[in-house]
Amino acid sequence: MTALAVSETSIKPRNAWGETLFRAACFSAATLLMAALAGVVISLVIGGWPAFKTFGFGFFTSSEWNPVTEVYGAAGPIVGTLITAFLSLVVALPLALGVAVFLVEFCPKPIANPIGVAVELLAGIPSIVYGMWGLFVFAPWFAQHVQLPLVMNAEPGSWMDKLFSGVPNGANIFTASMILAIMILPYMSAVFRELFMTVPAQVREAAYGLGCTPFEVIRSIIVPYVSKGVIGVIMLGLGRALGETMAVTFIIGNAHGFPHSIFDSGSTIASTIANEFTEATGEMHTAALVALGLVLFLITFAVLAVARLLLRGQKH
Amino acid sequence: MFKTFTVALGAATLLAGAAQAADLSGAGATFPAPVYAKWAETYKAQTGVGLNYQAIGSGGGIKQIKAKTVDFGASDKPLKYEDLLAAGLYQFPTVIGGVVPIMNLPGVKPGAVKLTGDLLAKIYLGQITRWNDPAIKAVNGGLPLPNLPITVVHRSDGSGTSFIFTSYLAAKNGDWAAKVGASDSVQWPTGLGGKGNDGVSAFVKQTLGSIGYVEYAYAKQNNAVFASMQNKAGKFVLPAAANFAAAAAGAAWGKSAGNYVLLIDQPGATTWPISGATFILLYREQENAAAGQGVLKFFDWAYKSGDADAAKLDYVPLPLAVKNIMRKQWATIIKSGGKPVYVSK
Numbered sequence: 001m002t003a004l005a006v007s008e009t010s011i012k013p014r015n016a017w018g019e020t021l022f023r024a025a026c027f028s029a030a031t032l033l034m035a036a037l038a039g040v041v042i043s044l045v046i047g048g049w050p051a052f053k054t055f056g057f058g059f060f061t062s063s064e065w066n067p068v069t070e071v072y073g074a075a076g077p078i079v080g081t082l083i084t085a086f087l088s089l090v091v092a093l094p095l096a097l098g099v100a101v102f103l104v105e106f107c108p109k110p111i112a113n114p115i116g117v118a119v120e121l122l123a124g125i126p127s128i129v130y131g132m133w134g135l136f137v138f139a140p141w142f143a144q145h146v147q148l149p150l151v152m153n154a155e156p157g158s159w160m161d162k163l164f165s166g167v168p169n170g171a172n173i174f175t176a177s178m179i180l181a182i183m184i185l186p187y188m189s190a191v192f193r194e195l196f197m198t199v200p201a202q203v204r205e206a207a208y209g210l211g212c213t214p215f216e217v218i219r220s221i222i223v224p225y226v227s228k229g230v231i232g233v234i235m236l237g238l239g240r241a242l243g244e245t246m247a248v249t250f251i252i253g254n255a256h257g258f259p260h261s262i263f264d265s266g267s268t269i270a271s272t273i274a275n276e277f278t279e280a281t282g283e284m285h286t287a288a289l290v291a292l293g294l295v296l297f298l299i300t301f302a303v304l305a306v307a308r309l310l311l312r313g314q315k316h
Numbered sequence: 317m318f319k320t321f322t323v324a325l326g327a328a329t330l331l332a333g334a335a336q337a338a339d340l341s342g343a344g345a346t347f348p349a350p351v352y353a354k355w356a357e358t359y360k361a362q363t364g365v366g367l368n369y370q371a372i373g374s375g376g377g378i379k380q381i382k383a384k385t386v387d388f389g390a391s392d393k394p395l396k397y398e399d400l401l402a403a404g405l406y407q408f409p410t411v412i413g414g415v416v417p418i419m420n421l422p423g424v425k426p427g428a429v430k431l432t433g434d435l436l437a438k439i440y441l442g443q444i445t446r447w448n449d450p451a452i453k454a455v456n457g458g459l460p461l462p463n464l465p466i467t468v469v470h471r472s473d474g475s476g477t478s479f480i481f482t483s484y485l486a487a488k489n490g491d492w493a494a495k496v497g498a499s500d501s502v503q504w505p506t507g508l509g510g511k512g513n514d515g516v517s518a519f520v521k522q523t524l525g526s527i528g529y530v531e532y533a534y535a536k537q538n539n540a541v542f543a544s545m546q547n548k549a550g551k552f553v554l555p556a557a558a559n560f561a562a563a564a565a566g567a568a569w570g571k572s573a574g575n576y577v578l579l580i581d582q583p584g585a586t587t588w589p590i591s592g593a594t595f596i597l598l599y600r601e602q603e604n605a606a607a608g609q610g611v612l613k614f615f616d617w618a619y620k621s622g623d624a625d626a627a628k629l630d631y632v633p634l635p636l637a638v639k640n641i642m643r644k645q646w647a648t649i650i651k652s653g654g655k656p657v658y659v660s661k
Contacts, residue, residue, distance in 0.1 A: 067474075068497035135515065140522045167467050169523035171508055254472030254509030265508040271472075275511065278346075278373025279474025279500040281393075286375075 041297065048291030050284060059291065065256040067276070072288035074295060076257045080266035081299065083173055083259070084248065085241040088180035092237060096185050100192030101218055116193065123186035131250030134179040139170030139251055142178075147263055166263035173259050173266045176252040180244055184237040191233045195226040228311055235307030239300055245270035269296040339366040340610050344377015344390030347476055347531065348411055348594045352390070354625045355618045363617075365610060374476055374500070381405065381597045387607045389597035392476020393500060397574030406600045406649050407575050408642045409593035410615065412632040414532035414560040415480045416590070418540040420520050421447065421462065425541070427554045430455050432546040433488025433581065433589065439527060440468055441491060442506035447525060455546070464525035469516050471529075472509025474500035480592035481529050484580045529590075532560065533630035547589045548581050559588035560632040570641050593634070598650065605652035612646050612658040619643070 051059060051072060062073025099119060103112050147168045154160035166172050199222050207221045223230065253265025254275060267275075269292050280286045342352070349371035356367035372380070374391040381389030382403055394407060417436060419429065435451060438444045444451060447461045471478045479500045486493040496502050510516040513534040520528040520540070527543075532555055535542050544552040553559050563579040566587055579591035596615065602608030619642070623633040634642075646658040 064503070066503035067501045068499045068503065135518050143522065167508055167523065169467065169508075169519055169526070171510075171519060249472070249511050250515065254511065255507075256503065267472075275473040275509075276501055277375075277474075279375045279476075281375040281378055281500065 041294075044290055044294040044297060048287055048294045050287035051291040054284065055288075059288075060295075063257045065272075067280075067282065067285050070282060070284045072284065072291075074269070074288075074292055076255075076259075077267050077269045077272045077292060078295060078299075079258060080173065080252070081242055081268040081270070081296065083262075083266070084177045084180055084252070084268055085238055087174070087177035087262070088184060088241045089234065089238055091178065091181035092185045092188055093234065095181070096188035096192055096233075096237075099185070099189040100196055101222075103189075103193050104196040105214055105218065116190075119186045119189050121186075122182070123190070127183065127244060127246045128250075130179055130183055131247035134175065134247060134251040135171075138179065139175055141170070142175050143168050143170035147172075151263075163261050164263050165261045166265070167253075168263075171251055171253040171265060172263045173252060174262045176248045176266075176268075179247050179251055180241045183244060183247060184240050187240060188233050188237045191236065192230070195229040195233070196222055198229075199225050231310040232307050235303055235310075239303050239307075242300055242303065243270055243296065245274050249274050269293075269299075338606060338610060339368055340388075340607070340614055341368045341386045342377075342388040342390055342596075342611075343370040343372050343380040343386045344597075345374045345392045345476060345594055346371040347392050347413060348390065348631070351411055351622075351626050351629050351631050354629060355614075355622045358622075358625065359614060359617055365614070367614060373474070375474065378597065381599075384599075384603075387598070388611050390594065391597060392592065392594045393479045394576045394578070394593075394595050395574070395597070397576055400574045400597075404600055405597050406645075407595045407597050408615075408645065409564075409575065409577070409595055409634060409638070410618065411626050412560050412564050412579065412591055412593050412634065413477075413480075414555050414563075414588050414591045414632070415477055415484070415529050416532050416535040416540070416555040417527060417529050417543040417545070418517065418520055418535055419527040419543060420522075420524055421464070421541065422524070424459075426539075427542060427544045428459060429461075429543045430459075430546065430552045431543045433484060436545075437485040437489030437492040439466055440470070440485060440505070440507070441489075441495070442468070443491075462525070467523045467526035468504075468507025469519045469523070469526050469528035470504050470507050470509050471501075471513075471516055472511050475512075476500065476592065476594065477513070477529065477531055478502070480578070480580070480590060483578050483592075484590045487580050532557075532632075536630055545589050547585075547587045548583050549585045549587070551585055553586055553588055555588055557627065557630075557632045559586050560591045561635055562587040563589070563591040564593065564632070564638055565635040567638075569638050575642075575645075591632075600649055600651065602650060602652040602657055605655075605657050608650055608652055608657040612650060616643065616646075616658070 055072060059072065059074055060078065061075055063076040064071050064073045065076060103116055107115065147170060150160070150164045151168055154164055203221060203225065204217060207217045248268050249271040252267060252271055254267050254271060255265035256267055259266040273289050273292055277289050280289055349369065352367070352369045356369060360366045374393055377389035377391050380386045395405065400407060417431060421429065432455060435444065435455065445466055446463060447466055448463045453461060479498065482496065482502050483498040486498040496505060508519060510519045513530045516528040516530055517534065517538055517540060520526045530540065535555065542555055544554055546552050562584045563582040566582040566584040567577045567579055569575065569577055577593065579593060581589045598608065598611055619639040626633050647656055650657050
């Protein structure tokens, strides 16, 4: 008995010390992250301040981007970023839902896993590879088989002409959005799949028991059950699409200013920074690019904040 | 006696060791990075002194040398003399590159289409929009040119290539100079941007009737269809190493303050009009004499023995006369504590 008591007292302080250390390590890990985030925001604000001070609100509304005269307006890249991100989401969302539903509901067990792995592998391809594939394979194919026929069949002055006008070589906002859609698809479908699996089997079985068709089960039971999660997935996909750089830079055509149609060349915030940062010699040029970085940060932050808001209160 | 000898020997080995261990560091332009890497490799094998060159872009190179984190900076775009003096810097050229207009026209052979600087500027301004424009036909004699819209392709990334190209357009066309100007990246009036030489080249290859511009080495290695350009003497010349060297030979190196020389539209019958040198930046007053000496020794060696390596990589070496002008400048300009760090041989 006494021996046991002695050993207990000799262990206790060591445990307590370990606990303190563990707690401190966790705390410092979390605070370090916060400090890094705050540091990034502060340095973006400081670095971009000259641009905000000089151009004021015009920085957000002007599409003039002229490194020679040192006049910078970010409206073109901001609009380009929002259009490509939303367009890619519109394409990727139904596809991701389809993939996930198929994998969870219809897919025979032996091939469900290989397909799931293949989808996740898509997420592992570096973005520069998507960019090169887009530039050398997808863009020429798209130009020849989609863009040219559309442009040639459009009556001059019609809505089609306005929507599809542009240089027929496949480097435009639409193809950039398609590449983005392929890139965000695996993330979204992987999370959708996990979400759908959280629906209790009883609920599903009960619905089938009532005579529901698979489509009715998905529409009326599964999707509503995970609806808030679905919103979260959409926001995650959007967040990734907003910040994607290399693949977009290769294929968007990199024209500053407002795009005039979906087949027009454009630019995004990330592509503009990637293009110009290395050779930006002027103070104001660098400041404008850093300010762009801050704008992108704020857009991404807004998206995440909306996602949190919509996710709040979700129980499962 | 023996003791002092060993001490002296020890000190000598120590000094030699220190000198050998001190690798050179540089950062900047991406265009000359392959040839600097090749030179560094050979130089290290011969002398034991290594060079750590980071190809981070000309803008980055200028920032790094100003922050004194490297022994030398490198830029594709020369700095103006007053900017050099304000920062206490000196610049000299290392190798030459040419910028070549390339296009995609069915059935047209390389060099068959002739262009002038004014025509090129008008095309890039969006004023000439078709290949069979009377202005293009006028300089091309009987060459059949298709009724194709011209698609303009430019670099999307900031680049020394764009600087040379837009400087040329600004020199040859008043409209371009007034509306657009010359810089690493400009507000392009028309066209689409490809990232890097390969991006521009890919868009040109994929778009019928397009025109773009790339580094000479890139045009050569990709067998692109290039244009002949009219030079100052009024002759139409092909892009070739000898014609870029002619541009450097004709330039007023000794007379331009701070070596601010653009090899744009230089005189000479065979001169290619759109060329440019790439530059090294270093401090006039070296805080560390050994580092300054190391950099100059390296480039002295490169001037003397690096031409073959440069030519193999499709860079154009400087003419000997230009190299000798630079060596003389080094001996008088680069100092440490009032003493020159480089002794001209």
